[in-house]
Amino acid sequence: AQSVAQPEDQVNVAEGNPLTVKCTYSVSGNPYLFWYVQYPNRGLQFLLKYITGDNLVKGSYGFEAEFNKSQTSFHLKKPSALVSDSALYFCAVRVPNDYKLSFGAGTTVTVRA
């Protein structure tokens, strides 16, 4: 079975400060890891993914994430947060031979001006 944990329900940061959203996962085998963002009353927007290769992956809107196999983590980061980054963020995992995604519970990010 595969699962994802997002230990923080909410993350609050000031605009211009670094933003980190935490994610840990549990899978049998090699993970495919994803981050999505959801704005109110909208679907999920794809931010970035780790499939293989470099542990540091860069995605949309200045976000990046680092795959850490030993810690089974895939934390999302942005060096300088914007008010417009305020949204709900989901981490998700799957394994290569199964298309189903397992989602974390989500983390609400609030960036104050």
Next chain:
Amino acid sequence: GAVVSQHPSWVICKSGTSVKIECRSLDFQATTMFWYRQFPKQSLMLMATSNEGSKATYEQGVEKDKFLINHASLTLSTLTVTSAHPEDSSFYICSADRGRETQYFGPGTRLLVL
């Protein structure tokens, strides 16, 4: 690229009626599409996996006769909520699998059953 649309974006219907929601991959073909349901401030719950040209695979606890799924082409999947009741009110989101790797999501459909 990788745009997925849903129609309608919101719908209000009377109890007992049926509602059809369309999910289209606009710039890629998707052998597999997924239907999710999301309650306020919660994560996504997978309802079913839709494969082009074959029957959908439903998750445990999802009534297949109530939530009819058709994936007639590589760019279109439909979800029909039959005999809708107020408890079916929710936010329904579809996704399309691109390249057997990444799911791209539609904007969602808000269903309110009166």
